[in-house]
Amino acid sequence: xxxxxxxxxxxxxxxxxxxxxxxxxxxxxxxxxxxxxxxxxxxxxxxxxxxxxxxxxxxxxxxxxxxxxxxxxxxxxxxxxxxxxxxxxxxxxxxxxxxxxxxxxxxxxxxxxxxxxxxxxxxxxxxxxxxxxxxxxxxxxxxxxxxxxxxxxxxxxxxxxxxxxxxxxxxxxxxxxxxxxxxxxxxxxxxxxxxxxxxxxxxxxxxxxxxxxxxxxxxxxxxxxxxxxxxxxxxxxxxxxxxxxxxxxxxxxxxxxxxxxxxxxxxxxxxxxxxxxxxxxxxxxxxxxxxxxxxxxxxxxxxxxxxxxxx
Amino acid sequence: xxxxxxxxxxxxxxxxxxxxxxxxxxxxxxxxxxxxxxxxxxxxxxxxxxxxxxxxxxxxxxxxxxxxxxxxxxxxxxxxxxxxxxxxxxxxxxxxxxxxxxxxxxxxxxxxxxxxxxxxxxxxxxxxxxxxxxxxxxxxxxxxxxxxxxxxxxxxxxxxxxxxxxxxxxxxxxxxxxxxxxxxxxxxxxxxxxxxxxxxxxxxxxxxxxxxxxxxxxxxxxxxxxxxxxxxxxxxxxxxxxxxxxxxxxxxxxxxxxxxxxxxxxxxxxxxxxxxxxxxxxxxxxxxxxxxxxxxxxxxxxxxxxxxxxxxxxxxxxxxxxxxxxxxxxxxxxxxxxxxx
Amino acid sequence: xxxxxxxxxxxxxxxxxxxxxxxxxxxxxxxxxxxxxxxxxxxxxxxxxxxxxxxxxxxxxxxxxxxxxxxxxxxxxxxxxxxxxxxxxxxxxxxxxxxxxxxxxxxxxxxxxxxxxxxxxxxxxxxxxxxxxxxxxxxxxxxxxxxxxxxxxxxxxxxxxxxxxxxxxxxxxxxxxxxxxxxxxxxxxxxxxxxxxxxxxxxxxxxxxxxxxxxxxxxxxxxxxxxxxxxxxxxxxxxxxxxxxxxxxxxxxxxxxxxxxxxxxxxxxxxxxxxxxxxxxxxxxxxxxxxxxxxxxxxxxxxxxxxxxxxxxxxxxxxxxxxxxxxxxxxx
Numbered sequence: 001x002x003x004x005x006x007x008x009x010x011x012x013x014x015x016x017x018x019x020x021x022x023x024x025x026x027x028x029x030x031x032x033x034x035x036x037x038x039x040x041x042x043x044x045x046x047x048x049x050x051x052x053x054x055x056x057x058x059x060x061x062x063x064x065x066x067x068x069x070x071x072x073x074x075x076x077x078x079x080x081x082x083x084x085x086x087x088x089x090x091x092x093x094x095x096x097x098x099x100x101x102x103x104x105x106x107x108x109x110x111x112x113x114x115x116x117x118x119x120x121x122x123x124x125x126x127x128x129x130x131x132x133x134x135x136x137x138x139x140x141x142x143x144x145x146x147x148x149x150x151x152x153x154x155x156x157x158x159x160x161x162x163x164x165x166x167x168x169x170x171x172x173x174x175x176x177x178x179x180x181x182x183x184x185x186x187x188x189x190x191x192x193x194x195x196x197x198x199x200x201x202x203x204x205x206x207x208x209x210x211x212x213x214x215x216x217x218x219x220x221x222x223x224x225x226x227x228x229x230x231x232x233x234x235x236x237x238x239x240x241x242x243x244x245x246x247x248x249x250x251x252x253x254x255x256x257x258x259x260x261x262x263x264x265x266x267x268x269x270x271x272x273x274x275x276x277x278x279x280x281x282x283x284x285x286x287x288x289x290x291x292x293x294x295x296x297x298x299x300x301x302x303x304x305x306x307x308x309x310x311x
Numbered sequence: 312x313x314x315x316x317x318x319x320x321x322x323x324x325x326x327x328x329x330x331x332x333x334x335x336x337x338x339x340x341x342x343x344x345x346x347x348x349x350x351x352x353x354x355x356x357x358x359x360x361x362x363x364x365x366x367x368x369x370x371x372x373x374x375x376x377x378x379x380x381x382x383x384x385x386x387x388x389x390x391x392x393x394x395x396x397x398x399x400x401x402x403x404x405x406x407x408x409x410x411x412x413x414x415x416x417x418x419x420x421x422x423x424x425x426x427x428x429x430x431x432x433x434x435x436x437x438x439x440x441x442x443x444x445x446x447x448x449x450x451x452x453x454x455x456x457x458x459x460x461x462x463x464x465x466x467x468x469x470x471x472x473x474x475x476x477x478x479x480x481x482x483x484x485x486x487x488x489x490x491x492x493x494x495x496x497x498x499x500x501x502x503x504x505x506x507x508x509x510x511x512x513x514x515x516x517x518x519x520x521x522x523x524x525x526x527x528x529x530x531x532x533x534x535x536x537x538x539x540x541x542x543x544x545x546x547x548x549x550x551x552x553x554x555x556x557x558x559x560x561x562x563x564x565x566x567x568x569x570x571x572x573x574x575x576x577x578x579x580x581x582x583x584x585x586x587x588x589x590x591x592x593x594x595x596x597x598x599x600x601x602x603x604x605x606x607x608x609x610x611x612x613x614x615x616x617x618x619x620x621x622x623x624x625x626x627x628x629x630x631x632x633x634x635x636x637x638x639x640x641x642x643x644x645x646x647x648x649x650x651x652x
Numbered sequence: 653x654x655x656x657x658x659x660x661x662x663x664x665x666x667x668x669x670x671x672x673x674x675x676x677x678x679x680x681x682x683x684x685x686x687x688x689x690x691x692x693x694x695x696x697x698x699x700x701x702x703x704x705x706x707x708x709x710x711x712x713x714x715x716x717x718x719x720x721x722x723x724x725x726x727x728x729x730x731x732x733x734x735x736x737x738x739x740x741x742x743x744x745x746x747x748x749x750x751x752x753x754x755x756x757x758x759x760x761x762x763x764x765x766x767x768x769x770x771x772x773x774x775x776x777x778x779x780x781x782x783x784x785x786x787x788x789x790x791x792x793x794x795x796x797x798x799x800x801x802x803x804x805x806x807x808x809x810x811x812x813x814x815x816x817x818x819x820x821x822x823x824x825x826x827x828x829x830x831x832x833x834x835x836x837x838x839x840x841x842x843x844x845x846x847x848x849x850x851x852x853x854x855x856x857x858x859x860x861x862x863x864x865x866x867x868x869x870x871x872x873x874x875x876x877x878x879x880x881x882x883x884x885x886x887x888x889x890x891x892x893x894x895x896x897x898x899x900x901x902x903x904x905x906x907x908x909x910x911x912x913x914x915x916x917x918x919x920x921x922x923x924x925x926x927x928x929x930x931x932x933x934x935x936x937x938x939x940x941x942x943x944x945x946x947x948x949x950x951x952x953x954x955x956x957x958x959x960x961x962x963x964x965x966x967x968x969x970x971x972x973x974x975x976x977x978x979x980x981x982x983x984x
Contacts, residue, residue, distance in 0.1 A: 020668060199429045200424040200425070200426055200429040200430040201429060201430055201431055201432040201433075203385075203390055203422070203424065203430075204422070204424060204430050204431075204491070204494070205432075206389075206390055207388055207389075207390065207417065207420075207421060207422045208417065208421075208443075208444045208447070208494070208498070209413070209414050209417035209418070209444070209447065209448065210443070210444075210447060211410065214447075218443075219432055219435075222432075222434040222435075223432070223433065223434055375837035375838065375839060375840075376808075376837055483925050485925065513693040513694055513864065513926070514693060514864055514905060514908060514909070515693060515904065515905060515908050515921065515922040515926075516925065517908070518908035518909075518910075518919040518920070518921035518922070519921045519922075519923075521910070521919055522918045522919050522921055525916075525918060526918075540837070540838060542838075543909060543910040543911050544910050546910060546911070546915060547910035547911075547913060547915050547916075547919070548910070548915070566915065567915075580839055581838065581839060583842075584838045584839045584841070584842035585838055585842075585867070586841075586842070586845070586865060586867030586868045586870065586871050587867050587870070587911070588866055588867055588870050588894050588906070588909070588911070589870070590867065590870050590871045591870070591871070591891070592849065592871055592872075593842055593845045593846040593849060593871045593872070594846075595839070595842040595843075595846070597843070598839060
């Protein structure tokens, strides 16, 4: 039987089902392009942003509330207008998206590590351990992430004071969102582990004398990875929204280091007084970002589902 | 067949395995006949089985679904712990050993599974799959030595060693089964338990894999416990045959004796049911009823509900295996009482 | 006139890089009340033949050519609605796994009544009566109780009997049974086969039995087709094929059976594997595995030649037949 392993990994990937499906799916392609634009623009923010929104010297309160360049009364150097402090909205958004993405990805990484470990252990060992861990997960799930986050962050802010809280806001957000959502991963991984545990290759590994650690990490985990990819995309989107919500409520990123959420928050007061762009434009881009991540996640789920893509 | 003084490699004594269907307190509380009772349902998968596997032989275990043959295989190899009874390997008791203590026995006993698509880890290349057991059991072996051993074992099962970097899904079912056999052979085992190793393969491939197993047996002096439902394979490959029904042994005999002179009514029905090439139409011994479930088995003979020769004693008392003059062991009241000729 | 006439049927699969031929010019006839076996290994195309007759091929498969005539009507010319009326009513199909064929959330009664009402205008009560009659015909004890039971409450053998009963509900003219007993135990299999034979004989129903088991075709069928890599390589009376197979593949299949070799000796295996549809060899598809392959075999596909009641597609067989023929000719 002719095999394809004689070809390099890259060639195999190029010919794989995933890639083929991708190039035939307009939604997936467009979403990935938009997402890539987001990511690249945030990575190169220092180079492409016309201003540095963190530099107080560049901010002139006289420039505040200038409309975007396609409206009357605008200043051409502020393409998307300015916010209430006189910061260029475009630059603030570039850096803000960067923060949103960092928080999103780091929080999800934390959730994943916690959730996968717990799910693996619960699924493989079973019995009492499984029951206890899953009850903890259930209890945690019954608390809404936002509620827990609000309580924790509010308390932290009260204890540490606004000043030091703002310094560590990024870490706190990553921690809170990361720890709040591990049950999602744990449940998914546990379900996969339970199914894989019954398969004969696990029996074969036991008969060959391998210990439980080796079986869990080297045999079962690699086979449980597909669903993790799928939920990760959705979780990143959720984390970004959570962070945006928290910042909106004033418990997240401070005004001096705004994320998309805090930008939206700061512009809220001005919607009806005419400066709609301070809220609307970051709002639009936030929705767009979350949308493309969700679309990519949906596509990934369909393509990785072996029952769907066969034939 | 040469007459050897054979030692018993595996001995199974009064082996029992029960699976609880209702676990935990809440599941066992039920409402029956207007009262609340506590009931624990159990599947009697293996029921008081006594069996020996002699060195160098191929002991075939046959039976239909629910007869416990797969459970028996898993008990012997240590994947399941018995509910009662003892298992001995070469005289040493192995059913109560810890995982560490079992390790040396793991080298001697290996298993081949039914499903060639599930018994190889889809995410590991063949190379990785064969390297791992060699490395784990021989930490002092150098990489080069391991690769040599891998190549040797792959060649002996007819798989080209240059294909080692490929993944299981790139191979056909028959080839995967060969690779599974190769993996088992890396341990240089003495005893192989094969759980329906060819049932999932095409007919022409079955012959290939069967020949391979025969060859391996002759070259390496292996002993086999061969679980199957295919009686023609048994007739060809088996030294002795054990027929199981719902967890109990019905008949145990030399292959030739069993096929020429089946004594237990179930064995007779089973043999008559296999479609043969010379048949012009289906004709077999009809059994009453359907195969009952192995849940909460009644006290008597498990075959009683389907047996034409069953009487009151069969309902109440489980038959003990008795030896007949030609060497066959049969567990049947009717045979014992001479009611069947 | 035969009940089913399949001529030069071609089925292809439109894969992304190429189009594969799954069935290559399959032709056979089936008379009323006749039982035909289709034998082959996985990938030979036997199940696809069954699906093609009912036009149930799922994408990417499609019928690329040929004619299927059922009871004088051209199946390709039928609309979807007309086709739907034939399925279940005139042609019934039995699949391999009884657990998957029956809907686990509907009772047996609901499934049978549904089938009847989809094709006939009758009341639920009448449909239930017919269902009970059919259940009795397949020797199911206490049929009235079965109507309110769910599939999981019954054993595998009972489920397969119920499926046979459902197949017979509308008194079809043809039953296509695709590996109906592979998932069943041997004693249950024997019961089911005997039942199927009896029903087909009593009701004069034609049967196409698709299987890999030569013993089963030997018991059940009058004629057999042997398929390999999408083609029929041998066809004819079952007894003749089983007792005196002509094609090297058929011979190989029979010789590979453990019964044909003395215990303890190596089985006569056929080397290699059946080629995948994307890697079919030139000429005769079997030549890489054939002991008798010649240069002709590698280049050209063999045509059918007749041997009395048997048709074989093999160059060597044709050649030997020619030699025999000329040897038998009396010198003028």
